[in-house]
Amino acid sequence: MRLYPEQLSKHLQAGLAPCYFIYGDEPLLRQEALDQLRRAARAQGFDERYRFDADDGPDWDAIFDASQSMSLFSSRQIIELALPEKLDKTASDRLRELLAQSHSDLLLLISGPRLNQQQQKTAWYKALAAAGPVIPVFTPDxxxxxxxxxxxxxxxxxxxxxxxxxxxxxxxxxxxxxxxxxxxxxxxxxxxxxxxxxxxxxxVQPHYHFNPFQLLDPLLQGKVKRGCRILQQLRQEGVEAGMLCYLLTKELNTLQSLHAALAGGQSFQQAAAALHVWSSRQPLMQAALNRLKGPKITALSRMLAAADAAMAGFDDDSAWRWLQALCVGFFDDKEPVILP
The missing domain is CATH 1.10.8.60 (Helicase, Ruva Protein; domain 3)
Known part of the structure; x- marks a missing residue:
């Protein structure tokens, strides 16, 4: 069962589930969801809490010891477990074993990072989804x-x-x-x-913040003003131009490969599947291809190569100018402005 943060209060009116999995990259929503669950648990007699972080990998023996021990002063306990970025087979097996031991006097609050589609198809994720609500906490776009x-x-x-x-x-x-x-x-x-x-x-003092991945979608949609604003803020926040070159190279290479496949007679769905383009990103790619033709994509790739060369020559200012021109070039199929 998928449960969004704004739905949590209503859900808790019907009582606590034995397990909750909170995953995503939004720290405020994650912390507020955990706090809300802790308050509800305390109100229902969960007075003992154990927390296990994933910095050095979960200590599964300690986790199982805690789950099977009962204090003289508390008959109900919470185990909070922060999962690492990736779970190996051993961790996956132990996690599923822990979920199988769940009972009414044990509440599992499990948190994790943002998950891609492949991770959401794993056995451990499916076990978590079967054990209780999964709560995605993403920064609203x-x-x-x-x-x-x-x-x-x-x-x-x-x-x-x-x-x-x-x-x-x-x-x-x-x-x-x-x-x-x-x-x-x-x-x-x-x-x-x-x-x-x-x-x-x-x-009010503005405090906007962007991550490099947020630059990609506006460019594919042709939203130049937004793309340029994000690019400017990323520079002010100290993001390396080289990182943006790397991300944009992957995106343009995918667009070029899709364009070539379409020119060769493949359907967009066939080409996207062969290139492992996530279904959530396929509409963006298709919209970009409808707007940007082959010569324009090639021209954008040359501009990106110029930005990359400027980075290699330690000329950051030129690299950022090329990146800005590249953002403008995503607007339509006209020739991009070439900077001096």
Whole structure:
């Protein structure tokens, strides 16, 4: 059963499941979900808690010892387990063994990193999904962030005018932790409601944050302004141009391979499957191919090669200029502007 963070409160009204798996890369949503589950567990008599981190690999013997021991002072206990990035066969087997031993006086709170589609097909993930709710905690993208902010404001008896809410989405994209803190501050100021854009600009400090992977989708969609804004912020945050060159090279190579396959008579579905393009990314790739023809993709690849060469020559400024021109070049099938 998949359960989203905003659904957790209603779910807990019916009682606790024996196991919860919280996975994803959004620290605020992960921490809030864990805190909510801990509070619900304490209210139901789970007074003893053991925590096991995955920094050096789970100590399975210690985990099983804890799961089978009962304190004189508590008859119900929580075991929190943070999974590593990858689980080998031994860890997978031990995890499934632990899940099989679950009982009403033991609550398992298991957390993990963001999982790809292949990991969600593994035996250990399926065992977790069968044992209790799985709760994905991902940073809302630009389309869903406004809704998240609106709900967060409402929790603090606040509201914002449409243009003010839009400004908040730009000011805190990718940084929910900072957004939550600023909203808490706003609740203490007793400002007139609904909040206006001038009021927010006066009292709120923007704290947006992007990761390199967030640059890719806007470019494939032809959203140049957004792509350039993300690129500029990534540079300000200290992201290496070389990392972006690597990610963009993979993306352009995939586009070139798809274009060649289509030109050779394959269907898009056949070509995407052969190149192992995730189903969630196939619409983006198809949209990009509809907009960008073969010569344009080749031109973009040459620009990327120029950025990579500038990096090799320790000319960071030129590399970033090439990357910006590359972002603009994704707009349509016109020839990209060549920088001097």
């Amino acid at each position: 630009a389309r869903h962030l406004a809704r998240w902010l609106e709900l967060r404001l409402r929790q603090h008896q606040l509201a914002a005018e449409p243009d003010a809410l839009h400004w908040l989405t730009l000011a805190f994209e990718g940084n929910l932790l900072a957004a939550a803190g600023e909203i808490e501050k706003l609740a203490l100021l007793n400002l007139p409601q609904p909040l206006t854009l001038p009021a927010l600009q006066q009292h």
